[in-house]
Structure formats: C-alpha cells, structure tokens
Amino acid sequence: MAEISLFDTHCHIDFHHFDDDRESVFENMREAGVERIVAVSVELEQIDRLKALVAKHDNVWFSVGIHPNHEAEHEPSVDELCSLSEHPKCVAIGESGIDFFRHRVEPEVQAERFRTHIRAAKQVNKPVIVHMRDADEATLNILREEDIADCGGIMHCFSSGWDAANRALDMGMSISFSGNVTFKRNDELREVAAQVPADKLLIETDSPYLAPMPHRGKRNEPTYVRHVAECIAEVRGVSLDEFARITTDNALARFGI
Ligand SMILES: [Zn+2]
Ligand SMILES: [Zn+2]
Numbered sequence: 001m002a003e004i005s006l007f008d009t010h011c012h013i014d015f016h017h018f019d020d021d022r023e024s025v026f027e028n029m030r031e032a033g034v035e036r037i038v039a040v041s042v043e044l045e046q047i048d049r050l051k052a053l054v055a056k057h058d059n060v061w062f063s064v065g066i067h068p069n070h071e072a073e074h075e076p077s078v079d080e081l082c083s084l085s086e087h088p089k090c091v092a093i094g095e096s097g098i099d100f101f102r103h104r105v106e107p108e109v110q111a112e113r114f115r116t117h118i119r120a121a122k123q124v125n126k127p128v129i130v131h132m133r134d135a136d137e138a139t140l141n142i143l144r145e146e147d148i149a150d151c152g153g154i155m156h157c158f159s160s161g162w163d164a165a166n167r168a169l170d171m172g173m174s175i176s177f178s179g180n181v182t183f184k185r186n187d188e189l190r191e192v193a194a195q196v197p198a199d200k201l202l203i204e205t206d207s208p209y210l211a212p213m214p215h216r217g218k219r220n221e222p223t224y225v226r227h228v229a230e231c232i233a234e235v236r237g238v239s240l241d242e243f244a245r246i247t248t249d250n251a252l253a254r255f256g257i
Pocket of ligand 1: 095131156157
C-alpha cells in the first residue's frame with residue numbers, strides 16, 4: 001500500500017497546549033502520514049512565534065490575522081497586515097470572519113476587521129482563511145461585497161448547511177472540514193462533505209480544539225486529521241489513498257506551495 005500524505009490545513013500548534021510535548025506531536029504526525037500543516041494566527045502578538053516555528057520545521061507554514069472574537073489591543077490596517085505577511089512561508093491571511101456564537105467583539109468591529117483582512121489578502125494575493133460561526137448571512141455577504149473571488153479563500157471548520165456551502169463555492173471558495181464531521185449527530189454535515197466538488201475539498205483539525213472521534217473531548221492534534229480523512233473518504237465512497245492525494249493537492253494549490 002502506498003504511503004499516504006495528509007495536509008492539516010488549519011491548526012494552532014504554537015498554542016501553550018503543546019508546550020510540554022510539541023516535538024513528540026510532530027513525531028506522531030510523521031508516523032501517521034500527516035506531512036504538512038498550516039499554523040493559523042488568531043492575534044498579531046503571535047506572529048513572531050509562528051515565524052520561529054516555521055524556521056525550525058520545513059513542513060509548517062503559517063497565516064497572519066486576527067480572529068473575529070479576539071479582543072485586540074488595536075485594529076490592524078491593510079498595510080500592517082500586508083507587511084506582516086511578507087514572508088516566504090506565510091501562505092494565507094486569517095483566520096478572520098464573523099462569529100456570533102460569542103460576543104466578545106462587537107458585530108460592527110468584526111465586520112470592519114474582516115473587510116480589512118480581505119483587502120489585505122487581495123493586495124498580497126493570498127487566500128483568506130474564513131471563520132464563520134452562527135453568522136452565515138453576515139459572513140457570506142461580506143465575502144461577496146469584497147469580491148473574495150479575486151484572492152480566493154477557505155471556509156475553515158465548515159459547520160453550516162449545503163445552501164451556505166453552495167454560496168461559498170459559487171465565489172470560488174474551498175471548503176475545509178474538521179473533527180466535528182465525525183460526530184455521531186452530524187449526518188447533515190457529512191452529507192455536505194459528500195457533495196462538495198473534489199477540487200474544492202480540504203481537511204483540518206483546528207487543534208487543540210474539536211478532536212474527532214474517537215478522541216472527542218481530549219486535546220486535538222494534527223495527527224488526528226486522519227480520522228477526518230477516513231470519515232469523509234467513506235461518505236464519498238473513495239479510498240483513503242485517493243482522498244489524501246486529492247485533498248493534499250488541493251491544499252498545495254490553494255496555498256501556492
Ligand atoms: Zn476558527
Ligand atoms: Zn482556528
């Protein structure tokens with residue numbers, strides 16, 4: 001059997017959750033065939049740490065952005081985001097978007113911040129990693145108004161219905177699924193994952209959060225993207241090998257690696 005090569009397109013491997021055993025987490029990844037990851041930014045204070053991490057690991061890339069519900073000291077300008085992302089291993093802008101699940105940041109501030117991220121992404125021609133939670137309408141409207149198709153992007157940890165997926169796909173977005181696609185009650189989400197066109201499909205862990213079955217409730221890590229892959233390969237009726245090849249090719253193309 002061919003060795004599989006998986007790509008975890010969204011994780012937070014620099015978070016303190018991994019401080020005690022980060023190297024063994026990387027070792028686990030290698031053994032499970034998870035060959036590449038993107039370490040995603042949620043605040044600008046983190047960028048130096050991410051740059052140090054990618055300098056140390058050939059198979060790690062990073063993004064630059066502020067999470068919609070992060071209480072930021074100050075809002076970055078388009079220029080600021082552009083200059084922070086000037087780095088050979090910065091492959092995306094984000095994660096940014098709209099999140100009405102929590103209300104730490106006012107909706108108007110989230111919206112303006114999101115628009116700033118999209119404008120920066122278009123300037124540096126990198127995709128936007130989009131976080132959309134309980135805010136389909138608001139998120140998709142901004143994506144359309146800001147012409148996201150110019151730079152493209154990824155709907156990360158996709159958890160909405162087919163209608164939202166379809167609208168995002170129409171704007172050229174990729175759809176990335178995480179551990180919640182494996183949860184028992186999520187038949188509808190698996191149905192969406194079965195329908196997304198193969199060339200738009202990505203997988204991720206969002207670790208340390210949202211561990212897939214059978215690790216649900218524990219700390220998540222990039223290795224477990226394999227469970228996400230196995231689950232979606234099964235509902236699509238393709239082999240794990242084939243699924244890994246397609247999603248890894250998609251990630252490489254999307255990030256311009
Ligand atoms: Zn997110
Ligand atoms: Zn995240």
